[in-house]
Amino acid sequence: KAGVTQTPRYLIKTRGQQVTLSCSPISGHRSVSWYQQTPGQGLQFLFEYFSETQRNKGNFPGRFSGRQFSNSRSEMNVSTLELGDSALYLCASSYRDAGYEQYFGPGTRLTVT
């Protein structure tokens, strides 16, 4: 089975712009979670989608949003980018729950200048 894929792998944006990241989960997995990884804060949970519904949400501002499509692919969007949004954004999928056997993609490295 193919693993979790994320596109693009690298992005450079300027402050104030918006960005959309994409994640394709492992075939058959219906739960997709997003995490932000930074050197200072470590790994922080953003949100989780299951069958096109947001089931869990982390403590991030409303500029961070996501969605899931009927084929389980997911996108996350960050509007009005700030320098502090520079991070590695990781997507993970599971066939069941947000806390069960999460398999991660390679991540999208976002740099905001």
Next chain:
Amino acid sequence: GEDVEQSLFLSVREGDSSVINCTYTDSSSTYLYWYKQEPGAGLQLLTYIFSNMDMKQDQRLTVLLNKKDKHLSLRIADTQTGDSAIYFCAEASGNTPLVFGKGTRLSVIA
């Protein structure tokens, strides 16, 4: 709230065993995970243990869980240079998302 603590660094010689420790605070944790992250890569799920287990062995990896002390450890036998990476401990229960430690950077000296 939940918290997961790990020491930041560990250095071992090639061929020795490595032991990475983790403590967590959420007594309702159901699953406890170990992930590995190599430079520039995502997280690789190494192994996990259910909270009703004390030990799990998987080839060179041994996970020990002391639920009373909320202490989890990962032992890597015969550590190789390819094991050099950051190792993350994470806990979760039911449908709650993973809560990660800050990671332990393992350096293997040849």
